[in-house]
Amino acid sequence: MNKETSLVDVEYLLEKFLGKGGWTYAVLPEILQNKHNPFGWVKVKGFVDDFELKQCKLMPMADGKLFLPLPVKAQIRKKIWKEAGDWVKVVFYSDVSPLEIPGEIIKCFKNEPQKIHEIFLPFTEGEQKTYIDWIYSAKTEDTKADRIVKMMNRLQRKLRFYNKEKT
Numbered sequence: 001m002n003k004e005t006s007l008v009d010v011e012y013l014l015e016k017f018l019g020k021g022g023w024t025y026a027v028l029p030e031i032l033q034n035k036h037n038p039f040g041w042v043k044v045k046g047f048v049d050d051f052e053l054k055q056c057k058l059m060p061m062a063d064g065k066l067f068l069p070l071p072v073k074a075q076i077r078k079k080i081w082k083e084a085g086d087w088v089k090v091v092f093y094s095d096v097s098p099l100e101i102p103g104e105i106i107k108c109f110k111n112e113p114q115k116i117h118e119i120f121l122p123f124t125e126g127e128q129k130t131y132i133d134w135i136y137s138a139k140t141e142d143t144k145a146d147r148i149v150k151m152m153n154r155l156q157r158k159l160r161f162y163n164k165e166k167t
Helices: 074-080 103-110 112-121 125-136 141-156
Strands: 008-013 025-030 042-048 050-058 068-069 087-094
Touching: 025 087, 042 074, 050 074, 050 087, 103 112, 103 141, 112 141
Parallel strands: none
Antiparallel strands: 008 087, 025 068, 042 050, 042 087, 050 068
16 A cells, blocks of 8 residues: 555544544545546545554535544544544545455355346445445344345345335
8 A cells, every 4th residue: 555645644633523433533634526426435545543444435524524433433433533623633635446246255256146246236335335244243143144135135036235025
């Protein structure tokens, strides 16, 4: 990554939205929203302190400034031992890499009829990532396996992640 030019290499104050469940975030005024992407998102990779992020989307705030939501992201805060009010070192680079489909999901596609994979391929990167993030947010291997099966069943019915099942 060090051969690339960074978008930011700065320390930022972690802030928190008020209210129960308020997100912890950092405002990144140096990075401008991308008018060509949905919602003005900007996809980045890099580090928050020593925690590596890949394919992270920065979101615009109401005033147009971008922010890094870290609710993930209690997992990030726990690893770097930081909370709202603390300063974090953020080094981000533009991320133009395609979404990586994990090997175990590719193996599952190979065990299914070819049409299942063909249904998944034209989904937008965001739609594919939503399924992948849902699968890998499972806390146990059993839950992860169950979610892979559910994804395959939904794909067989040509359902995207947010499509409702017809009853």
